[in-house]
Amino acid sequence: MIAPFPLRYLHLGGNSFASKTVLEQIHTKLHEKIIETQLSAGPAATVLNISGNKVKRDILLECCLTDRYVHIVTQTLRASPNWHLLEVLDMSGNEIGEKGAYDVGLFLALQPQLRVLNLSNNLITDAAILGLAEGLEPNAKLQELLLDLNQITDAGAKQLYLKAFKANQQRRIELSVGNPLTSECKVMLAAISQAHDLRKRFIKEFASQEKLELSGRALRQYGAAAIAEELAAAPSSKCRIIDFSRNGLGDEGAQAIAQLLRAYPLLEELDLSFNDIGDDGVIVLADALSENATLMSLSLHSALEGSQVKLKLQEKGLCYLAQAIQGHKALVKLDLRNNVTSPAVIRAYVEMLRRNQGIQKFNGTSAAVFLSRYDF
Numbered sequence: 001m002i003a004p005f006p007l008r009y010l011h012l013g014g015n016s017f018a019s020k021t022v023l024e025q026i027h028t029k030l031h032e033k034i035i036e037t038q039l040s041a042g043p044a045a046t047v048l049n050i051s052g053n054k055v056k057r058d059i060l061l062e063c064c065l066t067d068r069y070v071h072i073v074t075q076t077l078r079a080s081p082n083w084h085l086l087e088v089l090d091m092s093g094n095e096i097g098e099k100g101a102y103d104v105g106l107f108l109a110l111q112p113q114l115r116v117l118n119l120s121n122n123l124i125t126d127a128a129i130l131g132l133a134e135g136l137e138p139n140a141k142l143q144e145l146l147l148d149l150n151q152i153t154d155a156g157a158k159q160l161y162l163k164a165f166k167a168n169q170q171r172r173i174e175l176s177v178g179n180p181l182t183s184e185c186k187v188m189l190a191a192i193s194q195a196h197d198l199r200k201r202f203i204k205e206f207a208s209q210e211k212l213e214l215s216g217r218a219l220r221q222y223g224a225a226a227i228a229e230e231l232a233a234a235p236s237s238k239c240r241i242i243d244f245s246r247n248g249l250g251d252e253g254a255q256a257i258a259q260l261l262r263a264y265p266l267l268e269e270l271d272l273s274f275n276d277i278g279d280d281g282v283i284v285l286a287d288a289l290s291e292n293a294t295l296m297s298l299s300l301h302s303a304l305e306g307s308q309v310k311l312k313l314q315e316k317g318l319c320y321l322a323q324a325i326q327g328h329k330a331l332v333k334l335d336l337r338n339n340v341t342s343p344a345v346i347r348a349y350v351e352m353l354r355r356n357q358g359i360q361k362f363n364g365t366s367a368a369v370f371l372s373r374y375d376f
Helices: 020-041 052-059 067-079 098-110 126-136 154-164 183-205 220-232 250-263 279-290 315-325 343-355 367-374
Strands: 047-049 088-090 116-118 144-146 172-174 211-213 241-243 269-271 297-299 333-335
Touching: 020 052, 020 067, 067 098, 098 126, 126 154, 154 172, 154 183, 172 183, 183 220, 220 250, 250 279, 279 315, 315 343, 343 367
Parallel strands: 047 088, 088 116, 116 144, 144 172, 211 241, 241 269, 269 297, 297 333
Antiparallel strands: none
């Protein structure tokens, strides 16, 4: 059976087959050839709709695309010159699972022109995401990937997002609707999407601002990394002050801020308060401050006054930070209130203020007043 293949119905009634397997194989092969004919016989186009409803109505009559048929689809699209400029592919509402997703991933890797891929309302699981993500990683052109109404959990979503933006920082991925994701994962996905939106808008909307008011935007580490990278890549930026408070940056976000401190010398004031940064994150920040000679003001509150939440930032991180700041001669204002205040931390603060007399204001008062209270 060779395409073009106009046959739609094949009646084999009255034949004696010992097994239904032969009939099923013939049935499947017929469908494969119909798909091949439909895709290879038409005119060249940039948009292809092979959604489940479309397939049932116009191609296979009574069934939609399963993994086996997806293999035929992707193989035919790659082989046919009619689809070499394909930009939009709708495969929603089918029964694409793990093997089909791997074939689609391979197609993504080899089809650089594709801009939009709709895989919503399929049977895509975390296992299927792996193959899809592998193909997406080297693809720089794809702008939109629609994955709502599948079977993707937090683990699969994270796996996809780790790979999805390496080649294209401005992709839009939709999978928050109809997948069994936790609320925390949905917040993470929203933060990642927001980060890519920030990259897209940065030069036009933020680069000319002297102060970036980013408090309470749920940036997470992704948004912090976006801002840090954009500032480092924009030496003409006028930004001197950044408020990153209340963004859930965590230790990973602190790593992004550390890169900012190293790569963007114009920064003079930085607020990192209430970001759930622990010892590991603060140690990374302290090391970056040792290489920074321009920051004049730093705020790092850990918890609201009166809060009963156990603080991630403990004695180890605060003492390390205080020691690093001893040599940071540009710093004039430092606010580390609402943190652990053990005797060891107080001693570290006193030693810091003794050795770095450029710090004029500390923890809401003058350095001299603080020393008068604790310098015995």
